[in-house]
Amino acid sequence: MTSNAYRLSVLAAGVVGVLGAGLFTASAQQQPPQGWFKACTKQEDVDICNVQNIVTAGNGQLVTGISLIELKGKVNRKVFQVTVPTGRLVPPGIGLQIDTGKAQKLDYVICFPDRCVAEVPLTDQLVGSFRKGKSLTLTSVNFQNQPNPIKVALQGFGEAYDGPPMQQSDIEDRQKKLQDFVAKNNQDFAKKLKDEQDKAKTSN
Numbered sequence: 001m002t003s004n005a006y007r008l009s010v011l012a013a014g015v016v017g018v019l020g021a022g023l024f025t026a027s028a029q030q031q032p033p034q035g036w037f038k039a040c041t042k043q044e045d046v047d048i049c050n051v052q053n054i055v056t057a058g059n060g061q062l063v064t065g066i067s068l069i070e071l072k073g074k075v076n077r078k079v080f081q082v083t084v085p086t087g088r089l090v091p092p093g094i095g096l097q098i099d100t101g102k103a104q105k106l107d108y109v110i111c112f113p114d115r116c117v118a119e120v121p122l123t124d125q126l127v128g129s130f131r132k133g134k135s136l137t138l139t140s141v142n143f144q145n146q147p148n149p150i151k152v153a154l155q156g157f158g159e160a161y162d163g164p165p166m167q168q169s170d171i172e173d174r175q176k177k178l179q180d181f182v183a184k185n186n187q188d189f190a191k192k193l194k195d196e197q198d199k200a201k202t203s204n
Contacts, residue, residue, distance in 0.1 A: 035156055036159070036160035039052065039165055045073050047071070049072075051160050052068075054066070055150055055152060061085070062083065068080055079120070079122050080122040081119045082118045084115065093118055094108075095149075104120070106119065135154055
């Protein structure tokens, strides 16, 4: 891989943070829904389109991010990336299993302060197996040497992959809703913590 292609691959990984982390809407139950979507951007004469599915915890923190990234322009490249939180054992990589098929190993390529990214080339065969499959299981190994499998439904993948990307206005709107959702969760947690502290004081 040339240094320029690698740099753009890392830059594409950053798209998870830039375009991905904010792409949720808070539902009536105040839980961001999961699902496949496409987001596109342009960086240095390279068009980047990213078909994603991001699994989050109740506080909005990333659990697992899946990205099928296509670079077009000065660099033409297709990569499949999986993003997980830090605190993972690096040698095992991430296991990718579609339905009950054989697991494929994805090696880590970079760790940011808040997440680690594993990557393999994005092939037509992989896209085809996503289209046919019902679910995929991604298994990373945490620092306690415990496998951490995350199952993701493949329903809606084909529509997102073949369909148009989300509009920038929709991205910004969803990002604001996620920020509001996380802020509310943080307020609720802070209030609960204060109530517990007050209760502890009165009981002493």
